[in-house]
Amino acid sequence: MENKSLEEKKKIIYEFICDARYVPMKQKELAVLLQVEKERRPELSAALEELLAEGKLQLSKRGRYYKAEAKTVTGIFTSHPKGFGFVSVEDREEDIYIGESDTKDAFLGDTVQVGLKGQPDGKRQEGVILQVLSHGVTEVVGTFEKSKSFGFVVPDNQRITRDIFIPLEHTRGAVSGHKVVVELTDYGAGRKSPEGRIIEILGHSNDPGTDILSIVRAYQIPMEFSEKVLNQAERIAKPVSEADRQGRLDLRQEVCVTIDGEDAKDLDDAVSVRKEGENYVLSVHIADVANYVQENSALDWEAFERGTSVYLVDRVIPMLPHALSNGICSLNAGEDRLALSCIMTIDSRGKIIDHTIAETVIRVARRMTYTSVNRILEDRDAADRREYAALVPMFEEMKELAELLRRRRRKRGSIDFDFPETKILLDEAGKPVEIRPYERNSATRIIEDFMLAANETVAADYYWQAQPFVYRVHEKPDAKRLHKLALFLKNFGYSLHTGGDEVHPGEIQKLLDRLEGTPEEAMLSRLTLRAMQKAKYSTDCSGHFGLAAEQYCHFTSPIRRYPDLQIHRIIKENLRGRLLGGRVEHYEAILPEAAKHASETERRADEAERETEKLKKVEFMEQHIGEIFEGVISGITQYGLYVELANTVEGLVHVNSLEDDYYEYVEHAYELRGQRSGLVYRLGQRVKIRVKGTDRFLRTIDFQLAMNSEDSERALRRVGEYE
Incomplete structure (x- = not known):
């Protein structure tokens, strides 16, 4: 083994030990048989140690080396732009790292069999892909480029590291610059590129709306409803009749209101509050969507597949057709509507002491907005208080009750992360014209508090009844x-x-x-x-850590979330005395998969929403290249500093663009320390940055520090002043 590299020595040793005639030996015996000279035996020892660490060899109690039995797991492969990847395995907290040479041509989303290597103390488990079992990604969205004899598609998803070859006969007339959807026909191996055929042309990359549409298609979010589903929605979206009202608690005389954003169209919850002595009676009325979307109908299967409505910067992709979501299932003011109501009696300490869940018919008195209610309660706006004079006392009681509920919830340990959301305003061409933080106000908190109370009350009710149910669970932190x-x-x-x-x-x-x-x-x-941890749906009631709640569910949005619709069906059957025998078995059989699928579609929607926001933020900052702003260091890695501006836009200051110095990343302190200058950059530090550049394709924004530039004070504009 003289003059061999360590890798070559390891290969020779491993092949020797794998030989069928090999008998487990000690290191000294191996050295004799492999003719390793005495002075080179430390090299043999090092090679054996690495083979042990990689999990290829095992050591007996008597110090004999033998081939390790393969430990394998199955999971989903996620590639990284730099060539390596990770495999996520169900019920395993941490993903398995796959080195670039161990990916075996696995493609993003593939279900793979992984052989586990050794896991050094404190380090991530590593593995090698042994076999691709099935492909998870069948379609890819990207930009088409045409040459004389063929075409190719550059994938939008950076985790797909190779371009896709398109034979001319499968280009479907696409021209360079078109955003297209490709159906994969060959996943490629070795040096061979993946191959596919174009099945849809989304438009030119410069056309308005094509950028967002590309993201929607990349996440395989269905946009259009089939004719069958639309026709079914139209047929059932009829005004509430006398027959519909039969057997329901008639609450049309109760004064209730909807409180939503100005542009909301699917109004699925209404609220009312009144005092009874020292107690409050809070009624939370939720649109009875289950009355219209029957189990196993075409509408139901469509809603199940979508899982949730998706709220993107330029559009909403609803879970249900507009005839329902904006029509008969929307609690529009002045119109009779069917509801499922949770009516709670709450004492002066904010404790829910009694409740009723009932099928009802309601009529909303006024459609309110968060802005107008906040003006009434916080700004004491005279004009608004005059316009809604009849409702002002109820709004005052709502504020009192919400504060009681919030105080009680916080006392038991509920966590309130109060982050501003991002509000992105677009012009008619889809171009971002303003980005600003969207803060919660008094009115949004009131509705949040009331919905939390209803969700928790319903979950506790059905937990103690021991009925099959879908809970919203949040596990303890790792x-x-x-x-x-x-x-x-x-x-x-x-x-x-x-x-x-x-x-x-x-x-x-x-x-x-x-x-x-x-x-x-x-x-x-x-x-x-x-x-x-991330919250998810489950049939097991393991509690909600963040809310410090033993039982919690999603009951309040059946127009836009399938789990809510699913539990409405269970509640209605139970109220009617039909949740017996076979129906209990039916729900016990279908709910685990329904909960799992709902969690997956929720993650898909969240990721698509984040991607569209990132894209529009990049497009917005393109207009401000060269300008200087003030921000806060929001993240630090070995690659540089992430800086967040006041409007929620975040960009990266690359470490190689910092002062002429070598910077060390101190992970435990989240710091970058200059080795010569002594400068230290820490999380939370305020800095001035210049917008250096943007990349729409990568959806990244590059900043450079402008702390010492002579023009920094003169050129400084705080984000918000230029909007």
């Missing part, structure tokens, strides 16, 4: 993430009290309270949020 967060918080003088590997949600809320109003509030709050 112990490793929690430990890392606690260590980092110490750098800023904050502590997070944990009991071993666990933390009570109340401790996190105490931390957020201490952070309120500090310069580092937004940054540390986001880091804390990232340490949390």
Whole structure:
């Protein structure tokens, strides 16, 4: 083995040990048989140690080496633009790392069999793909480019690292610059490119709306409803009749209102509050969508597949056709509507002491907006208070009750992450003209508090009845993430009290309270949020950590969320005494898959929404290249500094664009430290940046620091002043 590289030595040793005639041996015996000279035996030892670490060899108790038995798992492969990838395995917290040489031509989304390598202490599990079992991605969205004898598509998704070859006969008349959908016919192997045929031309990349449409198609979100589904919706979207009202609690005389955003069209919840002595009676009325969308109908299957409505910057893709979502299932003012109502009696301490869940018929008195209610309650606007004079006392009681509910919820430890959402305004051509943070106000909090109360009440009711149900669950934070967060918080003088590997949600809320109003509030709050698990749907009621609730569900939005529609059916059958025997077995059989699918479609919608926001932020900042703004360092990696501006736009200051210095990334402190200059960049630090460039294709924004430039004070504009 003289003059061989370490990899070559490892190969020779491994092949020797894999030989059918091999008998397990100690290192000394291996050295003799492989004719390794005494002075080179440390090299043999190093090679054996690496083979053990990689999981290819095992060591017996008596110190004999033998071939490791393959440990395999099955999961979904996600490629990375740099060539390596990860495999996510169900019920495994951390993904398995796959090195570039171990991917075996696996394609994004493939179901693969993975052989596990050794896992050094404290490091991520590594693996090698042994076999591709099935392909998960069948269609790819990208930009078409044509040459003389063929075409190819550059995928929009950066995780698909190779262009897709398109034979001329399968280009469908596309020209260079067209955004297209490609059906894959060959996934490629070795040096061979993937191959496909164009099945849809979305438009030219410069056409208005094509950018968003490309994202929608990339996530395979269905946009159009079939004629069968539309016809079914039209047939059932009839005005409420006397027959419809039969057997329902008639609440049409009760004064209730909807409170939504100005541009909302699917009004699926209405509320009312009245005092009875010291107690409050809160009624939360939810559109009875299940009355119109019958189980196993074409409408039902379409809603199940979509899972949720998707809210993008330039459009809403509804779960149900407009004849329902904006029509008979929308609680429009002055019109009779069928509802499922949760009527709660709440004492002066905010405790829900009694409740009724009933099928009802209601008539909304007024359609209110968050803006107008906030003006009434917080701004004490005289004109609004005159216009809605009859309702003002109820709004005042709503505010009192919401504060009681919120106070009680926070007392038990509920966490309130109060991040501003991004509001992006577009012109008629789809071009972003303004980006600003969209803050919650008094009215939005009132509705949130009332919906939380109804969701929790309904979940507790059905939990104690032990009926089949779909819960909204939020698991406790991962112990490793929690430990890392606690260590980092110490750098800023904050502590997070944990009991071993666990933390009570109340401790996190105490931390957020201490952070309120500090310069580092937004940054540390986001880091804390990232340490949390993601909420999901489940048939097991394991509780909601973030809300500190033992039982919680989604009951209040059946127009736009399938789990809500599903549990409405269960509630209605139970109220009518039909949730017996076979029907219980039916729901027990279908609900686990329904919960899993709903969680998946929710993640798909969230990702598509984030991608469209990123795209429009990049397009917006294209107009401001060269300008200087002030921001906060919101993230630090070995690649550089992420800086967030006041309008929620985030960009990267690459480490190689910093001062003429070598910067070391200090992971535990989230810092970049200059080795010569002594400069330190920390999370939460305010900096001035110049917009250096943007990339629509990658959806990235590049900044450079402008802290010492002579023109920084003169050119500085805070984001918001130029809008």
